[in-house]
Amino acid sequence: MRLSVLDLAPVSRTETIAESFTGSVALARAAEAAGYERVWYAEHHNMPTIASSATAVLIAHIAAHTSTIRLGAGGVMLPNHSPLVIAEQFGTLATLHPGRIDLGLGRAPGTDQRTFRAMRRDVRASDQFPQDVLELQAYLAGRSAVEGVQAFPGAGTNVPLYILGSSMFGASLAAQLGLPYAFASHFAPDLLLDAVAAYRANFRPSEQLSEPYVIAAFNATVAPTHAEADEIFAAVRRSRVRSFLLRGVAQAESFTDDELDAVATTPQGRQVLAMMRRSVVGTADDAIAAITEFAAEADADEVMLAFHGRRAVERVRALELVADARERLAA
Structure with missing residues (x-):
């Protein structure tokens, strides 16, 4: 793959x-x-x-x-x-x-x-x-x-x-x-x-x-644990809502996490988040399984x-975790 x-x-x-x-x-x-x-x-x-x-x-x-x-x-x-x-x-x-x-x-x-x-x-x-x-x-x-x-x-x-x-x-x-x-x-x-x-x-x-x-x-x-992956994705989801739905809104940067989460539950928010439904959130093994299934379906x-x-360090770590899991599972 x-x-x-x-x-x-x-x-x-x-x-x-x-x-x-x-x-x-x-x-x-x-x-x-x-x-x-x-x-x-x-x-x-x-x-x-x-x-x-x-x-x-x-x-x-x-x-x-x-x-x-x-x-x-x-x-x-x-x-x-x-x-x-x-x-x-x-x-x-x-x-x-x-x-x-x-x-x-x-x-x-x-x-x-x-x-x-x-x-x-x-x-x-x-x-x-x-x-x-x-x-x-x-x-x-x-x-x-x-x-x-x-x-x-x-x-x-x-x-x-x-x-x-x-x-x-x-x-x-x-x-x-x-x-x-x-x-x-x-x-x-x-x-x-x-x-x-x-x-x-x-x-x-x-x-x-x-x-x-x-x-x-x-x-x-992707993160070492499900809990951390969920935490990272929550931040990603809020950033997505801010960028797509609150773009140009003067007070957008002052919105709290709870307020952004509330916006995400609106019809517009759900529509924005649905754009990312081709996703995996989890550990490296979860990622390999999801990617393999996605490749076959697509x-x-x-x-x-x-x-x-x-932050960039989390993206680099995710990339390395997926590569290590792919090598380990292929061995």
Whole structure:
């Protein structure tokens, strides 16, 4: 069972952004030492609890502090950028760190409409996503889709592309283009099974990929004891409520734990927490059992784990506990 890591570079209430980046380095180095397949970073904007907005810059920093593990975007939200600029950025990364860079591509803006406008992007840009993927792929292959324009660096690097999604659209596009498909079931699990089935049924081989390949994301809150895992998840749940339901509310930071727990019981709160229902909370053995069951149900070739904790040290410990349990149970 292939395992990988999704790192949102979370910023807790007790950490600075600089400390979050230090934690991301520690997480990637631990993943490398433990034999995980890859670590991906997601592009989000105007979210004070997520520090991975400048995704390519963060990947460059992590790559400089690791040596073998694959690193990539999970993903770059392509409507926010021109394909040429992304080809140049990831072509640079692939040139500096050959054989280690992935490029996952998403169709959503990764933010709210007001922030999207602040980025000077057209709200209709997502309609061009399929064409933009093809243009980007051509730049990376050195077969420019725009006469007289090439990506330097980028041309000939053939950085592997992955289509990200949480709907049937992404599944259809990934199948049509013959690209790997990564489903965001860590926060949008509703269409996971239908999308994966459709992707596999309609997959067309391509130069990059001869057979379908599915990555499915899964939340993991793991600790040495059930009691500690429950305690950590309670903090994660409150942070989720604050970030999604109280975003922009001036007094949100002053809410007590009891008040946040009360918000979580409202219909809106239950809806937000249901986004995380593809999760395990418990010990490492619990995690291995849940991940194995999830991989089989999702028909996934690889499970990408979003480790949760109140601080980076808890996420690193969770990653190591899962790796140790997998090795022990396989022996």
